[in-house]
Amino acid sequence: MPKRVCIVGAGPSGLAAAKSLLHDAPPGTFDVTLFDSKTRIGGLWPSHKDDSTGLVHPCMVANQSIHTVQFSDLAWPEDALQLPRAWKVGQYLAAYLERYCSGAKLRLGTRVDRAEPLGASTTTSSGSPSGWRVRTCSTQEGEREEVFDHLIVASGFFGKPTLPPVSSHAHHGIPVIHSSQYRSLPDLFGKAGRSGGKILVVGGQMSGVEIAGTIAAHLSSATHSPEPSPIPNPDKYTVHHIVQQPIWVFPLYTSPNPTASAPPFLPLDLGSYNLSNRVQPLTNSQGHISTEAAKVVHSIYQTTLGTDQSIFSPKLAITTTHTGNPPYLAVSDNYLEFVRSGLITVSQGKLEALSTEGATISPSNEHIGDIAAVVFATGFEASASISYLPASVKEAISLSPSDLNNTVALAFHGTYHSDAPNLGFVGFYRSAYWGVIEMQARFLTALWAAGGPSSPSLPSSLKEALNSDTSIERTLSLRADPRASQFPMGDYAWLMQDFAAALGLERSPPLGSMPRLPPADKEMDILTPARYPSASLTESQRAEVVKSLKQTEATAWGGLSSAKFVAKAVFRSLLGEWKLERDLVSKLPSHPSGRFSGTAKFLIRDGTRDGREAQFDALVAEGGELGQEYLYIEEGDFTASNGLTFRATRRYVWRYDERKDKLSVWFVKTDDQKRADYLFHEVDFVLPKEDGEDGENGENGKGWEAKAGHLCIDDFYDVKYKFNFKAVNLWDWQLAYSVKGPKKDYTIDGIYSR
Known part of the structure; x- marks a missing residue:
């Protein structure tokens, strides 16, 4: 009998898990059911321009290119833009579902309310003495209970927007929202609008920079468009951004040769994931960041941007005061210039108080008045995504809801825990890369197909990886580490290498010669998910892998041998x-x-x-x-x-x-x-x-x-x-x-x- 697997979440992680269980294990090994509370697949990613059901604006431009936002064996359409909009990502996922997940049962509009480990006296349909009793609820079927051999958490790290206690102190006349709720100026203010004022954005990491730049662009467009403004007096508004520390802001296209007089340009991730710039074998560059390592990365970032950012504002300058601290990075095409122009004003500190009189920032005691709206870019609480797990399991995985970066402590790069061997996690970490998501799915498939972490049938590479793994200890130590990196899960390229070693996969070479870059004069070696294809590919899968690699290599050659971009x-x-x-x-x-x-x-x-x-x-x-x-x-x-x-x-x-x-x-x-x-x-x-x-x-x-x-x-x-x-x-x-x-x-x- 095939083992029944319940996957909670039909976003990128859930689809990758379903695909791997169906295609990377012997046929008939797993019987897969995908659940999602939404009536569509995609998770964060909407599938059409007017879809407002997710946490992402449908027209938001992804901050990674199609060469990174992909799975190994499905290339993007030839006419896809390098940086896709969110709804185009949703369409890619729909194509992935159709191509690889038709063998899974798809239960949309169905919420998983409870998942309990089976008692010792209960067996699953496959005869396993351990499994899960899962209770679901939907408008179509009402409440329902089913038994599964395995449970995969693919319900996403962005469980619930977090708002600090101070957010409740604004008076009733000021709109207060989370950054994930923002869609347009009329939605923020209503059709009547106000007479102007400051739109306060609180939070200085990725989402804070992105939403501040987005709102400023909307204000500029409303002011200078030939069409009637969607709100009255758009020229009377500005954005006031509160950040606790200066952060590097990269544009969507950077140069792999930034010191050239005529620098070439590529999507920023193609240069970032050029393995020719890394010492082999790769070591993890994330986690605890030493002072020396921090200085090196700050120097690289400054070279990439050609400035310490003081040309835009002293408040954004990364000086020697900061370069010993772990670097923080955000991506925005227009944020820095909006700061230089004055449409965005930056204050450093922490929002201490918010009232009818305005906002107070500590420790400077700076007062900000004339506030028209407040947007909190203060992250998400991941624990809401696993509310259906019992307290005993939450305790076993060291759940810490207050730690927004290291919410759970799991073995082998966030995939499982030995106290719950038939429970798996895919994509359950902050800013998950699609390549790592795919690797996590493959890892669980290999682990369970072999009989679990204690099975004598485990391949030697997998057994060695489990024996040497220190992921749980590392996660727990980072919770109290003041020098933890911005994204502590791990360095993307290193994670891909480590998963590949455990699974016995080799990184495939480029299809042809690649552009050479100074100063080392080495050919580019760009990491993409397609560089790690599955061990056994069908002919059609192989064609997709080759197509994807050709797209990446053509993009690199276009940027480095012509005036493209x-x-x-x-x-x-x-x-x-x-x-x-x-x-x-x-x-x-x-x-x-x-x-x-x-x-x-x-x-x-x-x-x-x-x-x-x-x-x-x-x-x-x-x-x-x-x-x-x-x-x-x-x-x-x-x-x-x-x-x-x-x-x-x-x-x-x-x-x-x-x-x-x-x-x-x-x-x-x-x-x-x-x-x-x-x-x-x-x-x-x-x-x-x-x-x-x-x-x-x-x-x-x-x-x-x-x-x-x-x-x-x-x-x-x-x-x-x-x-x-x-x-x-x-x-x-x-x-x-x-x-x-x-x-x-x-x-x-x-x-x-x-």
Whole structure:
């Protein structure tokens, strides 16, 4: 008789567990049932744009690429964006379910209320003397009890949003929500809105930085969009972010060669998981962080960003005061520039009090008044996800609800406990990687298929891994460790290596040659789940593995041997205000020469359909989005060569098309200067012929050059750009025009600097 397995949760962890039990063990070994309280699969990940049933906004952009947010034997569609939106991740999971989990019974809309270990006098249908009596409840079937041989907890680490006690002290007129509940400004304020004020974001780690940047982007869009604002007076609001310590903020695309004068760009995880930069065999870089290790990582982060972040705000600077402490990291494309522009204000400290009078921060005793709303980005309590387990089991796994990082202490990297050998965990740790989720599922499958941790049938590699495992002791020690890392479960690459050794799996080599990177001049060796395929693959699975590897390798070559993703990096780094100095030299007396001095602002907003209606409608029909764009406004004084000075302004709309990886500039309508009219030009980046090192401020290198052209009636505009990066950030850039026509012959040369 097959052993019955109850899997609680039909998100990535539950699906990976079901797939492994059905495909990585001999046929007929396991009979799998998946339960989920939601009426859909996916867990955190919604499956369509309008799905608001999860903890993730459907249009949120994932902070890892498709090369990391994947399972080993299902490649993403060829037209998938590098950084998928949340609902696209949900669709990937739906495809995974259809392909690999059709043999499982799927019970959606069914909540697991209770799971009790069977008594010694009870046996399961397979004859096992140990198992689980599981009580479920659904609107379709009501209450129901069933017996299973094994139980897998795949119900997710984000069990219940946590709100500090101070959150209840705000007066009734101020909206107070958790960051996972935020969807839009109208949802926060209601249609009536307020007259403005500060939106207080509390919490300085991943979710705090992300939600502060998201809300600021929504405010900017509401202010500068040509459409009516969804709330009154959006320009009267700002974001005030409270952080306890400065944190490194990475953009979604970084450079694997940040010191180059024209740095190439890749999704940040491709550079982060380049095994060529690691000493082999891998050792765990997470857990307890020594002072020396902390300094090394801080130095790497500063090199990657090209700054200690003081250029954005002194409150965000990572100085020698901080570099001995464990580093913390967040991901956001626009947070830092919003801080520099003043749309986000940062305060360091802890929220001590919240009342009708405002907020007080300790230890500085800083007071923040005029609060319009409060968003708590204060994490999740994982213990709510295992409320169905009995007290005896919770005690055995050392449940500590107050420890949001090390909530339970489990053996072999969070998979099981010897006191409950028929209970397994998959993905039950903070910020679980999909590759590790898949490995945890394979581990449990191998363990149970062999008869359990004490079985004499255990493969030698698995037995050795169990005998040398210290995961429980490590977890318990980290609970009281002030130098514990941000994500203490373990280093991703090391975990993958350790699981592979236990399972007897080899990391497959790249399919072909890979780009070489300085200073070691080694080929990139990018870790993805597809590098660890199952031991026995069907022909169709093997094809998916190969397809996935080809996608990753093509992405790496595209970023390192062409100008791919440079347009994205430029677009991101334009946000905010620039100082602009421009010279106009005319060869015709009818057009005076002169100098413009002023500012140029790139104001971010949601993409609009103006000027590209057909493309917009087709994309929306396919369920896609146009992303974001800038309203460009320059203002200043033009002083002609004859001494005459007058005020000058001009506007454009700048757009980035992620599908084409193309930057473009559009004229605005004369009667509505927030609306794009027609295309001015598309920017074509030129791959540099040779590379050199930048000067101290990034001003001496060749930089990224680009060109464009535009015929305006009889006048031809020959456009040239030069973008000087310092690592991931634009330091300054130039825009030059040569304009020739029957009545025009002049050049314009402008320099933009912060």
